Amino acid sequence: MSYFDKRPPVKRYEHGSRVPGWDEAVDLTKPPATVPDPALTPVPAELREKIEAAMALYPDSKSASIPALHLAQQHHGWCSPEAIEQVACVMQLTPAYLTSVASFYDMFALTPKPKHDVYVCTNISCSLLGADEFYEQMCASAHGHEDIGVRGFECLGACDIGPMASVNGEYVGPLNLFDAQLIVEDLEAGRPVLEHKQLRNRAVADPQGRVADWTGIDPVGQEG
Numbered sequence: 001m002s003y004f005d006k007r008p009p010v011k012r013y014e015h016g017s018r019v020p021g022w023d024e025a026v027d028l029t030k031p032p033a034t035v036p037d038p039a040l041t042p043v044p045a046e047l048r049e050k051i052e053a054a055m056a057l058y059p060d061s062k063s064a065s066i067p068a069l070h071l072a073q074q075h076h077g078w079c080s081p082e083a084i085e086q087v088a089c090v091m092q093l094t095p096a097y098l099t100s101v102a103s104f105y106d107m108f109a110l111t112p113k114p115k116h117d118v119y120v121c122t123n124i125s126c127s128l129l130g131a132d133e134f135y136e137q138m139c140a141s142a143h144g145h146e147d148i149g150v151r152g153f154e155c156l157g158a159c160d161i162g163p164m165a166s167v168n169g170e171y172v173g174p175l176n177l178f179d180a181q182l183i184v185e186d187l188e189a190g191r192p193v194l195e196h197k198q199l200r201n202r203a204v205a206d207p208q209g210r211v212a213d214w215t216g217i218d219p220v221g222q223e224g
C-alpha cells in the first residue's frame with residue numbers, strides 16, 4: 001500500500017468545500033471592517049521594520065501582504081489575530097483583508113502550529129526517487145517531537161535535488177532515509193539543517209543568485 005493509499009481523506013464540510021462558510025451570506029449587521037489605529041496597536045519594532053522594508057519593494061504596498069504575513073507568522077509562530085492586527089496596522093489594511101489572504105494559502109497557520117515545518121515533496125519527480133519512503137521515515141523520526149510538523153507537499157520546484165524537503169523554508173536534498181533522523185537532531189539542537197545538502201550552498205553560475213532573500217526571513221531562524 002502506498003503513502004497515497006494511506007493518506008487520510010481530505011476533510012470536507014457539508015457544502016462540499018474544504019473551507020468553512022464560503023457560501024454563507026455576508027452579515028450586513030456587522031460593523032464595517034476598520035484599519036487598526038496605530039496609537040492603539042503596539043507592533044514590535046523589529047517586525048514593523050521588516051514589514052516596512054517589504055512594502056518598500058512594491059509600487060502598491062498592498063502587494064507586500066504575503067511577505068508581511070510570513071514575517072508575522074515567523075515572529076509570532078502563527079498568524080494569530082494579534083499578528084494579523086499588527087500587520088494590518090503597519091500596512092494600513094483591514095485585518096479582514098489580510099485574513100482572507102492568509103486563509104487562502106495553506107502555508108499560513110490561522111491556528112497554533114508546531115514550531116518547525118518539514119514539508120516533504122511527494123510529487124512525481126521526488127516520488128520516483130524515493131520520496132514516499134522518505135516521508136514515512138521522516139514521520140517516524142519526528143514522532144514524539146511535538147515541535148516538528150511533517151507533511152507531504154506538492155512539487156516545491158526543486159526537482160533537481162529530489163527527493164527533497166523544505167525545512168522551515170530551507171531546501172535540502174537529495175535526501176536519503178538516514179537524513180530524516182539528522183533533520184530532527186539538527187532542529188532540536190538549533191543547528192542549520194543538513195547544511196551540506198542545502199540548496200543555497202550548491203554551486204551556482206551566478207554568485208548573485210545567492211543573495212539573501214528579500215523578505216528578510218531567515219529560514220533557519222538566524223539573521224542573514
Ligand code: FES
Nearest residue numbers: 121126155158159
Ligand atoms: S517533484 Fe519534488 S521538487 Fe518537484
